[in-house]
Amino acid sequence: KNEVEQSPQNLTAQEGEFITINCSYSVGISALHWLQQHPGGGIVSLFMLSSGKKKHGRLIATINIQEKHSSLHITASHPRDSAVYICAVVGAYNTDKLIFGTGTRLQVFP
Amino acid sequence: DAGITQSPRHKVTETGTPVTLRCHQTENHRYMYWYRQDPGHGLRLIHYSYGVKDTDKGEVSDGYSVSRSKTEDFLLTLESATSSQTSVYFCAISESQGRFGTEAFFGQGTRLTVV
Secondary structure, eight states: OOSEEEEOSEEEEETTOOEEEEEEEOSOEEEEEEEEEOTTOOEEEEEEESSEEEEETTEEEEEETTTTEEEEEESSOOGGGOEEEEEEEEESSOTTOEEEOOOEEEEEEO | OOOEEEEOSEEEEOTTOOEEEEEEESSOOSEEEEEEEOTTSOOEEEEEEEETTEEEEOTTOTTEEEEEEETTEEEEEESSOOGGGOEEEEEEEEOTTTGGGSOEEEOOOEEEEEO
């Protein structure tokens, strides 16, 4: 079993819909990252969280440390949001490395 | 955007040939990492560096070596490329004092095909 699990693996939506992507992890962490990867493109850091909630534009990330769960929400989704969203955690005792989920592929149709 | 440049961006090479990928940063960050990305797997760490001439192995280091002779450059070498090393390779950097407890920055990726 992977230490970081994302759901769903694939997600399709109509433009304007509210999107939720989930990340569960089984290890103690010091931080959690949400990353975005467009087709054929590089990886961009969206958020780094250690508690609570962060918002940037239409993107909201939340984390519940007790439940070992994080969510990434996209409000008013747009076709340009189509990408792979990756959750990655930093271990509580080894902050040198990230442990990655396998990603959620999102397609938003007009 | 953080200043990370990977080169080449695309490469096709033959089995058995040596290949070197370069990661160059302009951020003066201490930590640099090489990952590979394959379908069905999360990014997997190959090697990382915590300073000039200081490197360590990741979870999939077999068949790869690295070197870091300058803060800004981290080289990944496939000594004798195999088809199983066909992948997309990403370089990442993290801030000098905070490791991955702070923001991470990734390069654009290098698509390597071994035929």
